Amino acid sequence: MRITDYWQLREEIKKGDIKNSYLLAGENDFIKEEIIDLLETSLVEKKSRAFDETKFYGDELPDDIYRHICSPPVASKRHLSVIFGIDRIKKGNEQIKRVVESLSPFLCIVLTAGKIDKKKENKFIKWVLDNVYILVFEKFSEDEVKRWILETVKSKGADISQDAICLLWDFIGDDMLSLHSEIEKLLTFKPKGAIETKDIKAIVGEDRILSIYTLEQAIYESDLRKGMKALENLFMWGEKPTVIVYRLRIWLSSSLSGKGWKNSLGFDDAAMAISMLMETELSIKRGEMDGRFAVEELVYKLINRR
Template structure:
């Protein structure tokens, strides 16, 4: 199945498929397609009669198929949306016969979130053959930054690159959570405003000074004092700043530095590293401080610290001491 905009375009043109099997690790697009079908395919006056929402945890495949085979009560079509469809995974193959011969007056939508069908299953092959599957994949960081720009454009807002990175630092690449925060800001801001790190701190609660993004920036510029100040702040509220996430963020950063060292053509670094070109300069700067061999040593040290952060051979080491050990492992590998 094509991308989201093409699917919606086809539906608007009246080319509606009998089955939409929406699956994958990124629920944002699954929700968007299902929401569009729910709000636009049937006339408003017939939705109460011919539109049904089922939940995978409450029904069986037989229940879904039975509902799909019924005729519409009021209009020419009926819509059935199966939310939490991943709960039906154990017996999903029982859907095969219906996929091969769907009811022409039914539009059956499956929201199969944070999972995907095994490609070897008969039902998967049947759905693929008819082009009924939409696979919603998690986006890389650089893709999320591009997506942010597009979403904010519809709200007549823009965002600073650093502010965008701060969103990803705190919310990861979860498009639904980021979208929800954008909705809040759109209420507070006026058209034409630029979302800055100060606006984020004031209205959403992210600290613009004490976060993993700022820690990585301090390390990459060899600002030792600032690095220790940030981890000391982290240790005051470990629940808000899990050491596991800090080590993970540092591991990702140094893996990028190692990859950058190995690039024969550094002009396409942003694409290979899957990050915004705006931040490639930081990787380039850090690569000058941490040679390839030293970077590899840091990655090995971070792997050991990651294991220790999970309680293996950690003894009674505190949150703060573990972070200090992390910084020591990094700074002792700076180019002499």
């Protein structure tokens, strides 16, 4: 059925234009959860969530799944049912089809999945792709992340300057969970007025923000002591290895594209560095190396690359 996009779906939910069934697919799990939360807020009363909302995992469905997800709402607009990981479903396919086909105005069913390739999927997944509203969540681009920051802050009744948005992007990138956490912190300590760069430096921590730039500078200058100190500070602040690798990738990519960032490496130097970074990223994702050790080794190699 119709493929919608994130921004359109958010507006539809806010306006109460909510469909009977959705498939939320792709790799951006945080945004999937955000959409589920929006549906939950719109459809289900807090006091009756124990009765009017059900959540299951595809590989743990009960034999009578139809009865669970077709229960009429007790005190809410609709009964909301969420099934995570339909690509792992082993039973209950026909019962789920019956729910989707019922088009009941009292039900809303949300299915989630990872990356979808229609040519390689089984019959049930192909049927779902043809019969529900689909939204595929991939990683947000820089512009999408900045738009998300602005709209998230405004949805809380606050405001944020463009410079502050750019600083959050420079600092965190597209780690949506970390962004959400920092925005919640900012709104707690800055309940009035627009959030400015000085607020981010004061609340998020200027030393933490500067550490990533110090790390870039250390790699550029081949200064091992400065680089390891900056890395130690980032870990002390609780920065995830994957986020550090991501921030380095942005910096190295800018060097490769000739955008002229401060401390940019030459083209050949940046190409070699990106190759090292990609190997590290892959080893972390595969679980071949501890994340912290892998990043420490990467920084050591980058600083001693010449």
